[in-house]
Amino acid sequence: xxxxxxxxxxxxxxxxxxxxxxxxxxxxxxxxxxxxxxxxxxxxxxxxxxxxxxxxxxxxxxxxxxxxxxxxxxxxxxxxxxxxxxxxxxxxxxxxxxxxxxxxxxxxxxxxxxxxxxxxxxxxxxxxxxxxxxxxxxxxxxxxxxxxxxxxxxxxxxxxxxxxxxxxxxxxxxxxxxxxxxxxxxxxxxxxxxxxxxxxxxxxxxxxxxxxxxxxxxxxxxxx
Numbered sequence: 001x002x003x004x005x006x007x008x009x010x011x012x013x014x015x016x017x018x019x020x021x022x023x024x025x026x027x028x029x030x031x032x033x034x035x036x037x038x039x040x041x042x043x044x045x046x047x048x049x050x051x052x053x054x055x056x057x058x059x060x061x062x063x064x065x066x067x068x069x070x071x072x073x074x075x076x077x078x079x080x081x082x083x084x085x086x087x088x089x090x091x092x093x094x095x096x097x098x099x100x101x102x103x104x105x106x107x108x109x110x111x112x113x114x115x116x117x118x119x120x121x122x123x124x125x126x127x128x129x130x131x132x133x134x135x136x137x138x139x140x141x142x143x144x145x146x147x148x149x150x151x152x153x154x155x156x157x158x159x160x161x162x163x164x165x166x167x168x169x170x171x172x173x174x175x176x177x178x179x180x181x182x183x184x185x186x187x188x189x190x191x192x193x194x195x196x197x198x199x200x201x202x203x204x205x206x207x208x209x210x211x212x213x214x215x216x217x218x219x220x221x222x223x224x
Contacts, residue, residue: 099179
């Protein structure tokens, strides 16, 4: 039986959860206007973020909040285990729009500790879309099985794999024409960054990137 508003019969607890979100939005908008009277006029006029951040969709990782960024600073692309898949048109579209149209100056791949997608990749294939989506991470784990198996604790293995995954996704990003074009654009330079967000501390660590290996493997465009 459906209610007159078109969705299944009313459920007070579920309705209250949505009402809390909408009330929170109104409170946020009012406070934003109090602090910055032109905030929404400016937001409506300008979209020029300096950062493109590819991150996991884990709800504990609100990148605007943890970086202290105001709206409009981060162009966010999120998916399970912060992947850059060659067969994913969504990430390709994000690269083309953010790098080619908006002209962002930094591309950041940000993993995090305690990532459920990464942890699932160390277990049996869950099947379904989740299994297909995490297949490249399982392959990465298999490539590095000796190093990972030497780690005693499952959480440590998963967090180490998460860092490996950040580097692998940056390697995948280097194959995209939109990324390669900006790496050799002297007038609009692009910087690449690998990050890990630590849930237990709330802090972000930078990952040292293997530039020398990438150059030896021919991953970097000529003229960089």
